[in-house]
Amino acid sequence: MxxxxxxxxxxxxxxxxxxxxxxxxxxxxxxxxxxxxxxxxxxxxxxxxxxxxxxxxxxxxxxxxxxxxxxxxxxxxxxxxxxxxxxxxxxxxxxxxxxxxxxxxxxxxxxxxxxxxxxxxxxxxxxxxxxxxxxxRNRTITAMVVDHSLSARARIAAQLKLYGFRVLQADDAASGLLALEEDPAIRLVILDQDLEAEGDAGGIGFIRQARRTHPRGTLSIIGTSSSADPSSVARFLKNGANDFLEKPFSREEFFCRISQNIDNLELIGTLQDLATKDYLTGLPNRRHFLDRAERMLREDKGAVAMAMLDVDHFKHVNDTHGHEAGDEALRAVAATIAAHARPNDVAARFGGEEFCLLAPGLSAEEAETGFERLRQAIAALRIPLRNHTLQLTISIGVCHRGDGDLHALVTEADRLLYLAKARGRDRVVCESQEAVA
The missing domain is CATH 3.40.50.2300 (Response regulator)
Structure with missing residues (x-):
């Protein structure tokens, strides 16, 4: 199949x-x-x-x-x-x-x-x-302790488990970096500054390599050291650590530092969501879609399918059932689009009742089949309201190109969406164009 x-x-x-x-x-x-x-x-x-x-x-x-x-x-x-x-x-x-x-x-x-x-x-x-x-919230977060001392590592890990974290342990920088690469759920690293270095794999080396793929806003690194040298603390922070604790530290100080750093990560995530996500549906907004789509087209030179989707007769939904019902309808449509999107696809709310989806790696036939199934899934929705069950249909225009021109993709998909509306709505209209050499 x-x-x-x-x-x-x-x-x-x-x-x-x-x-x-x-x-x-x-x-x-x-x-x-x-x-x-x-x-x-x-x-x-x-x-x-x-x-x-x-x-x-x-x-x-x-x-x-x-x-x-x-x-x-x-x-x-x-x-x-x-x-x-x-x-x-x-x-x-x-x-x-x-x-x-x-x-x-x-x-x-x-x-x-x-x-x-x-x-x-x-x-x-x-x-x-x-x-x-x-x-x-800590119960959904993974923390990692990187320390060459078994006793110190076990003590810190026990404290983190007490605070609800899932905890990983590593006894050197290389093992810690490998774990960081393999487990995207790691959001917090407690790192011993005094790791025995092999080449550039000590505490400073760990931070430098980790920061190539994990910026401060997605991974908090807290350094620890028994050294009282203030210059080493400054070096650690300048190379990308979020915070620093001098050993020995109290249980209360440790908990406060950990909590403040995780709170900061969540605050940064919230601000990023406000800037990049549509407040109503949770899908990426138009600006974020255009940024991601541009990057995708620069990196992937193959043909892509660009779809513009518009809820049919949406004004009638608002006028008949109220704007609250309209919001519920948009959330239901957005959830269905998100559920049909593959990991590498880029879906977004383009504005009003209009959505878009950019799908790389599909042939023209696969794109037509896939978007037809999406149309059917939306037509099958039954959205419960207070005294009514709402049904919707959607019109979709799908452009298939390989020239990497985002503006041309959006313009053509929008034209095909207009044709779908003109031909009676509740349909998919596709048009393929061979990749430009």
Whole structure:
């Protein structure tokens, strides 16, 4: 059976990890307030326990907890028993307490406690919501520790796992670079500056090579060193490290630096999305499409198929059912186009109800067959509205060329789209042109 040239092969965005928070708190009002904020802002399930016995019952009923938020005073238990119980259950903890006690904190240094938070401090609720969000999102991120010391590597890896990351380890720069090349999910590297160098493969060499393919906005590299030489720290940062930690560092400092760097990566990603994606459909916008298409045509000299797609009678949808229904229709069409796009195809919302898709490596016949299947898939959509199910059709103009002229491709595909509209809509009109020598 010949595979569909526009089959579903794209990689979906990783969804947030599942899991719930166990909130152990003897103050019902405080617990209710914090649980409401977590549910409303993060959409995360929160289970409240007012005593240690109740918490143990919840743990026995369900083990789907990625975090425990706990106080240190309960009707049936004190600090040591509470934290020991959660540690034995293997659940990372955030302690929210009304009293700062350095002796208690020191006695719990070896327990899986991520942070200590004073409940009465200003902004505590907001901080806890941020903290839970960060730990929840970490579960979709891979971190790597590159350090020649087995003990140091294991200690840092254990901390990262406590924070929810999937963790890889490498004992030299070459192994770390290979892992970075093979695993695109790595977003964070904790790198020992004092790696024993072989040629240009030490700590500085690792950064220089990594930055050739992984800019600061997609990979955060945090250097570590036991050296007190400030000039070496500056060299590390100038060569591309995002941050630096001097050994030994505290658990709190480590967590803060890690979280700030990951937050920065996500902020950069959000800004990039705002600049390159259509706000309504999530597809690339027109400007980003043109930039990517130009690069593709420069790199790929073969024939490409350029399609312009327009939703039929879209104004009637808005006038009859309202603009909210129109937005739902555009999202449904965009999702169908994205699902039919191959990894190397470039799809976008061109403007209004018009979309485009540039597909390299297809013959004229494959392009016609593939876009006809896309037309049929959109015609088969049933979009639920409040009191109605909406059906749509789409007209498609497909140009097939090999001259690498993006303007000519867009212009011709747009002309063919006009013909599809003129011939009755809900159809694909194609026209091939042999590659210009």
């Amino acid at each position: 010949t595979p569909d040239p526009l089959a579903i092969r794209f990689q979906p965005t990783i969804a947030p990890a599942d899991g719930r928070v166990l909130l152990i708190e003897n103050s019902r009002s405080y617990a209710a307030l914090l649980a409401a904020e977590l549910r409303e802002q993060l959409g995360i399930g929160v289970v409240i326990a007012a005593s240690l016995r109740e918490a143990q019952q919840r743990l026995a009923e369900d083990d789907d907890y990625f975090l425990a938020l706990t106080g240190l005073v309960l009707p049936d238990a004190g600090a040591e028993l509470i934290t020991d119980t959660l540690a034995r259950a293997g659940i990372p903890m955030v302690v929210a307490t009304g009293v700062y006690d350095e002796a208690i904190r020191s006695s719990m240094a070896d327990l899986p406690i991520i942070d200590y938070v004073l409940k009465e401090a200003p902004g505590t609720i907001d901080y806890l919501v941020w903290l839970v969000r960060r730990l929840h």
